[in-house]
Amino acid sequence: xxxxxxxxxxxxxxxxxxxxxxxxxxxxxxxxxxxxxxxxxxxxxxxxxxxxxxxxxxxxxxxxxxxxxxxxxxxxxxxxxxxxxxxxxxxxxxxxxxxxxxxxxxxxxxxxxxxxxxxxxxxxxxxxxxxxxxxxxxxxxxxxxxxxxxxxxxxxxxxxxxxxxxxxxxxxxxxxxxxxxxxxxxxxxxxxxxxxxxxxxxxxxxxxxxxxxxxxxxxxxxxxxxxxxxxxxxxxxxxxxxxxxxxxxxxxxxxxxxxxxxxxxxxxxxxxxxxxxxxxxxxxxxxxxxxxxxxxxxxxxxxxxxxxxxxxxxxxxxxxxxxxxxxxxxxxx
Numbered sequence: 001x002x003x004x005x006x007x008x009x010x011x012x013x014x015x016x017x018x019x020x021x022x023x024x025x026x027x028x029x030x031x032x033x034x035x036x037x038x039x040x041x042x043x044x045x046x047x048x049x050x051x052x053x054x055x056x057x058x059x060x061x062x063x064x065x066x067x068x069x070x071x072x073x074x075x076x077x078x079x080x081x082x083x084x085x086x087x088x089x090x091x092x093x094x095x096x097x098x099x100x101x102x103x104x105x106x107x108x109x110x111x112x113x114x115x116x117x118x119x120x121x122x123x124x125x126x127x128x129x130x131x132x133x134x135x136x137x138x139x140x141x142x143x144x145x146x147x148x149x150x151x152x153x154x155x156x157x158x159x160x161x162x163x164x165x166x167x168x169x170x171x172x173x174x175x176x177x178x179x180x181x182x183x184x185x186x187x188x189x190x191x192x193x194x195x196x197x198x199x200x201x202x203x204x205x206x207x208x209x210x211x212x213x214x215x216x217x218x219x220x221x222x223x224x225x226x227x228x229x230x231x232x233x234x235x236x237x238x239x240x241x242x243x244x245x246x247x248x249x250x251x252x253x254x255x256x257x258x259x260x261x262x263x264x265x266x267x268x269x270x271x272x273x274x275x276x277x278x279x280x281x282x283x284x285x286x287x288x289x290x291x292x293x294x295x296x297x298x299x300x301x302x303x304x305x306x307x308x309x310x311x312x313x314x315x316x317x318x319x320x321x322x323x324x325x326x327x328x329x330x331x332x333x
Contacts, residue, residue, distance in 0.1 A: 024218055034232065035228065036068075036072070037069050039065075040062065041246060044056045050259060051250075058286065070187055073125060073235075074195035074196050075199035078199020078202070079203040081200065085140050094133075105127045108126055109127075119184045121185045122173070123183075123188060128193070132189075135196075151194045155191045162178055163176070175189055267307075292326035296322040297319065297322060
């Protein structure tokens with residue numbers, strides 16, 4: 001029987017459209033983090049090729065910049081997991097994405113092992129993202145307070161836990177090792193998984209308000225913004241491609257314009273900072289120690305002998321004494 005409706009009856013209310021699984025503002029944030037990563041990696045490459053005096057891996061400002069970038073990416077991983085699973089876990093999409101990240105992490109390990117074996121990446125940002133994507137699943141449904149408590153524990157444990165067994169290379173990825181680790185990118189489970197949990201907390205507390213806000217409804221319009229959002233949406237591809245592009249461009253540029261002669265201080269400073277990093281001093285203290293040592297050697301007319309490797313026993317004792325004098329005000333008390 002056909003339903004008869006009054007011509008004066010209001011039209012039926014259409015159900016609201018389902019929330020979008022992606023928000024442009026989140027992709028924009030990820031794209032901005034990518035731009036910051038470009039800056040760091042390009043500076044790192046310039047340092048690696050000796051085109052700048054700064055030793056980026058050990059310079060405190062650059063190290064903190066790198067940590068801020070990594071923390072941003074991992075926080076966005078937590079936010080994205082909440083966004084992707086708020087209406088249930090799409091197992092096929094989740095496993096496909098996880099497989100892509102695992103494959104990309106393996107590719108990074110293989111590539112760095114072949115081309116930079118002394119500092120190859122065995123547990124970098126992609127390895128952390130892959131493992132965190134699995135570890136985070138239970139926390140997507142636990143009470144927010146439980147997630148927050150776990151995040152505090154994850155951040156605190158590296159400062160509280162120490163044992164010789166945890167210094168073994170096979171357990172370094174946990175983040176409890178007290179032994180210096182030579183690798184180009186190291187993002188262990190502890191404390192970095194805490195950033196992912198922080199992203200989950202932020203999304204679960206603020207996602208509904210964000211979606212209803214003007215910011216949540218924002219769509220990229222201008223071309224530069226659309227490019228940044230596109231990069232954030234395809235961050236895995238961009239991550240894998242950008243370093244080969246940077247390195248290839250620099251190598252090509254060096255063929256056209258040879259680099260300026262390297263400062264004689266640079267090899268000494270790099271070797272000094274690497275050796276110093278094996279001890280208990282911070283990167284900043286190591287840099288100051290090495291700079292002080294160079295100044296002292298020049299003042300005592302030992303610099304040319306040191307870089308020319310022509311020191312005798314007496315000179316070696318004087319060099320050691322000068323280094324100890326520089327170390328004294330920096331050594332932990």
